[in-house]
Amino acid sequence: MEKAKVIEIQYYQSPCGELIVGSYDGKLCLCDWQIEKRRAGIDKRLQGVLQAPYEVRASEVITKAVTQLDEYFARERTTFDIPLLFIGTDFQKRVWSELLKIPYGTTLSYAGLSAGLNNPKAIRAVAGANGANPISIFVPCHRVIGSNHELTGYGGGLTAKKFLLELESMK
Numbered sequence: 001m002e003k004a005k006v007i008e009i010q011y012y013q014s015p016c017g018e019l020i021v022g023s024y025d026g027k028l029c030l031c032d033w034q035i036e037k038r039r040a041g042i043d044k045r046l047q048g049v050l051q052a053p054y055e056v057r058a059s060e061v062i063t064k065a066v067t068q069l070d071e072y073f074a075r076e077r078t079t080f081d082i083p084l085l086f087i088g089t090d091f092q093k094r095v096w097s098e099l100l101k102i103p104y105g106t107t108l109s110y111a112g113l114s115a116g117l118n119n120p121k122a123i124r125a126v127a128g129a130n131g132a133n134p135i136s137i138f139v140p141c142h143r144v145i146g147s148n149h150e151l152t153g154y155g156g157g158l159t160a161k162k163f164l165l166e167l168e169s170m171k
Contacts, residue, residue, distance in 0.1 A: 005052040008059040012066055015073055016163040017156050019136070023061035024050055027085035031065065031135045033156035042134045049087045069137065075170060078104035080138050088132060095129035102143045105168045109147040131155065137164070 007029065009022040022030030029050070032042055047053060064082060071077035086093045098116050102108050108116075114126045133141045136155060142164045146152045154161035 005050065006055040006057075007046060007050060007052050008057050008062060009054045010056065010058065010062050010066065012069060014069065016160040019069075021062050021065055021069075022046070022054065023059045023065070024052060024085055026059075026061055027083040028061050028065050028135060028138060029085040029087055031069075031138055033136060033160065035157065038131070038155065042132070046087050046134060065138070072137065073167070075167065078168075082138060084135060084138065087134065088129070091125065092129040092132055095126055096133055096135070096139050099130070099133065099139050099141055099144070102140055104140075107143050107145045107149075107165065110144055110152075111147050113144055127152075143168075 005024070007022045007024045009020055009030065011034070012019045012021050018034040020030060020032055020034055021028070029046060030042075032039065043054070061082060068077055068080050068082060072080075086096055088096070094117060095113070098113060101116070110123045110127050110130070111120065113130070114120050114123045117126065119126075130141045130144055131153065133139050136142070142154055142161045144152075151158050151161055151165075
């Protein structure tokens with residue numbers, strides 16, 4: 001009898017807020033803020049598309065992700081090498097893939113992100129896809145800021161976004 005599929009989850013206390021980290025079929029599909037306003041929508045999307053409930057338990061991917069998060073917050077890691085599973089629309093997946101190209105310690109505006117997708121007028125759609133990213137930190141949506149260099153919305157809150165950007169700007 002085939003074992004039922006589940007999304008393995010664990011909770012991770014970062015220096016700037018609690019995260020829920022999840023894996024499915026050997027890939028990281030979730031690293032999101034517990035306080036996230038869109039938490040219910042993200043959970044519904046992941047569980048619905050994957051047809052799998054959350055279950056608190058360890059997985060090799062989560063263990064590796066937590067180790068890499070610890071290293072990141074200790075300023076010992078600037079890139080990640082965890083296999084990712086994007087659950088979203090084709091457009092969202094394109095935006096999230098583009099986010100992976102933003103180097104550690106740098107920022108990009110929503111307009112710049114839109115231009116990188118060869119769709120300079122899609123700033124609002126890009127911002128919406130950025131906000132729907134369920135794999136924070138690994139897919140660095142915190143590196144996207146307003147064209148005026150101001151911090152704009154972030155699932156973990158602006159305090160967490162500021163913390164992450166300051167962490168990455170320390171030499």
